[in-house]
Amino acid sequence: MKDKQVRVRFAPSPTGPLHIGGIRTALYNYLFARKNKGVMVLRIEDTDQNRSMPGTEEYIMKSLEWCGIRFDEGVREGGPYGPYRQSERKSLYEQYAMKLIEKGHAYYAFDTAEELEQMRKRQEAGGFKLTGYNQQSRLEMKNSLTLDKEDVQQRINNCEKYVIRIRIPENEEIKVFDEVRNWVNVDSSTMDDKVLFKSDGMPTYHLANVVDDHMMKITNVIRGEEWLPSLPLHALLYKYLGWENEMPDFAHLPLLLKPDGKGKLSKRDGDRLGFPVFPLQWKDPKTGEIYSGYRESGYFPEAFVNILVFLGWNPGTEQELFTMEELIDAFTLERVGKSGSRFDPEKAKWFNHQYLIGKSNAELATQYEKILKKKKIEISVAYVEKVVGLIKERANFVSDFWEQSKFFFIAPEDYEEKLVKKKWKENTPDILRDISAMLMDISDFSRDSIEKTVKDYIEEKELGMGQVMIALRLCLVGSGMGPDLFAIMELLGKKEVIQRVQRGIENIGG
């Protein structure tokens, strides 16, 4: 297995949008593939026709693309092991189910839903420890183990519905190896005879998964921990199909938990948790309900990836910010944790902030301009870039920019009352008129010369810095927030500054 080219797959079922847990699984697969110079496959597991939801396959691909996760083979890319949609591979599976029957490892079962229900009730009433269709109960059901040959053949000839179940051996210790948890032992007697092939002619996950992974030459299966209980079943399948020696290595990832501590995160959690569970906004085609996405919430894809990768993995160093390339370099399955983790919205914001301040003013300005355009503000890129440079440290998202910088584009309409009460004195208007006049005379209206002028004036008149500056800020910004006032003045320009001071004096009065 070691010399072969590494091939991994991400195999979602299109039953709904991918949530952040699914993205993380895809991400780990991707990192593992790239790290080992391997191939990444996207396989769509649509064996349950009833649960398929329109649009989700497209959604899955768009989401992964947004995250920067690329596939080498898949439904869109094609490849030598296609088709990559299980519904299109339907005809492939039956022969393997038949092979298992021939070898005595599987059997036909003709039980109806009602009969299965009755079986369950009997077991419940009897207080059985082991429940399900198992080595004990299969003897009292309608299947090719209990029925005679002719009867079975006749039922099949009559087109009676049947499923094919695996025949789990008795009292066999099954040892399976998981890359993150090491050896897991299971007594086969506690397992049940899972359906491998459904009456609609489709395989179940278990069969399709094993067959496809084998046919697609998958070397490493990296999937969620919810699959760990079926690993012994899959191991048995590999063995019975004669593929034991080519069985892939398995790694089961710890689950993402709900922050309120009840169970694993699920698609149904939507926005209930106070943060999105989906990468991209999703509109439920049935209900029309809209669920928010990280992209629409203003997260950068690099930040999103960085947030997710740390939910269950860490590099063992103190580095927290990673580009995709750095992640590929640093990623190993050995450093994947064993316990489930909760998403922390606060830390997520911090990550985005880190990426935001790391971006160039030009890039941020381009994004901010889209928002400004919607507000019907047309202004030079150079100006927006300068604004962004002054405020980006104060924001987590580009969508925070407006709140942080609107005074650069529109003069304040009203003035923060508390501050007016506290700092706007009787003589304030006179002081501001003095300053206004002095600013008028500055030929080089730069931050430094404004600062010098104002400070000299304050010193000369023996005034308090705070008193004057806050009054000025009120006129220019409208409130007590914002970056350095001299920088604001330089950007606004002489004319605008003087106008705003004028208006401030008139509006606040005195």
Add this chain to the structure above:
RNA sequence: GGCCCGUUCGUCUAGUCAGGUCAGGACGCAAGAUUUUCAUUCUUGUAACAGGGGUUCAAAUCCCCUACGGGCUACCA
């Protein structure tokens, strides 16, 4: 109920395999410093080995039990 997996600050985690530094970092929170304001930044602080038994000179680390959490238990994946 049964089977399987897990458990270190509020959260993400390092440290566990090869037992021995005040249990380290980050987010958050708090305080202080800086500042014309808010924020940033900087400094400091806050706070954890689930519990109990062993083994050992020595246990977060190895073993056992208990508790708690999670997953699975469909002709769903």
